[in-house]
Amino acid sequence: MSAQDLINAKALLAGASQRQPHEIPDDASVTNFDGWDSLSHMRLIMAMEEKIGRELTPEAVVxxxxxxxxxxxLT
Amino acid sequence: MNWEPGKPLITQSERFIIRSLSAKDAGPIYTSWWNDAEIQKGFNFKPRGWDQQRAAQHIETFDNRKKFHLGIFEKQTKKIIGFFAIWPNYTKKVALTNICIGDKAWWGKGVTLEVRARLLPFIFNTLGMEKVEGEIHGRNLPSIYNYKAMGFTPEAVVREHLISPFGGRVDAYHFGLLKEEWLEMRKAGKL
Structure with a gap:
């Protein structure tokens, strides 16, 4: 994972969780980042799909x- | 947790009272969830067209032994905001569960995580289950999040497993949590 990949991922998670990118820790996960809730997860997946221009596979989604x-x- | 087979279960989490529903709980709020297109889509159903009597009949099919239908009530207002169902299989020692947050004002507020965390000790310790399963019908992203966030393992994506009432077919997502995994997470302070 490149530094740019991480920046892009943080930008999407920040938008989905309504936080600033600098508030997103590098090791953010569904279990340790309180801004990552069920609704922000839904927004995140939709934003990812918009970014890559296709629907994620079910295997990727889970x-x-x-x-x-x-x-x-994203890559 | 005080409970006897066939008797109502009552417990509480930080924000909610969780108790077995009875027919008298089939009021307009509870009944409306069965007729709400957005909520029913999560069950892969169209709105059911139920009245309160039909909703009460549904509640009465749960016996607090082989099937549990637990209301989630906000502590302060005593208002019902959702329900949690458990189907324990005492032979396989595997319980299937599902949850519905009917009050949309509570969506995204961690209700599922809080309620499920409170009920897992009941399922594993009191009912004696060794595994808890959840099945998601269709691409329900918030539900997928809730299982992942609680350490459930995505065990299968069963492709086009179900007929959608809206046309076509939908995938089913199977999640599972073993008792030893749950115990490890508790030990680590994650649940």
């Missing part, structure tokens, strides 16, 4: 649980 997962599926 895999995403941390910031590095977000970066992985």
């Amino acid at each position: 895999d995403i649980a941390c910031l590095s997962d977000v970066a992985k599926y």
Whole structure:
């Protein structure tokens, strides 16, 4: 995962969780970042799909649980 | 947790009273959830067209032994905001669960995580289950989040497993949590 991948992932999670990118820790996950709730998760997946221009596979959807997962599926 | 087979369950979490529903709980709020298109889509159903009598009949099918239908009531207002269902299989020692947050003002406010965390000790310790399962019908992203956030493992995506009432077919997502995984998470202070 490149530094740019992480920046892109943080930007999407920040938008989805209505936080600023600098508030998103590098190791943010569904279990340790309180801004990542069920609704922000839904917004995040939709924003990812808009960014990559296609629907994520069901396997990808169930895999995403941390910031590095977000970066992985953006590339 | 005080409970005897066939008797109502009552417990509480930080914000909610969680108790077995009875027919008299089938008021207009509870009944409206069965007729709400957005909520029913989460169950892969169209609005049911139920009246309060039909909703009460549904509640009465739960026996607090093999099927539990628990209302989630906000402590301060005593208002019902959702329900949680448990179907324990005492032979396999596996329980299937689902949850509905009917009051949309509570969506995204961690109700599912709080209620499920409170009920897992009941399911594992009191009912003696060794695994808890959840099945999501269709691409319900908030539900997928709620299982992931509680450490459930996505065990299968069953492709086009169900007929959608809105046309076509939808995938089913299976999640599972083993008792030992739950105990490990408790030990680590995660639940």
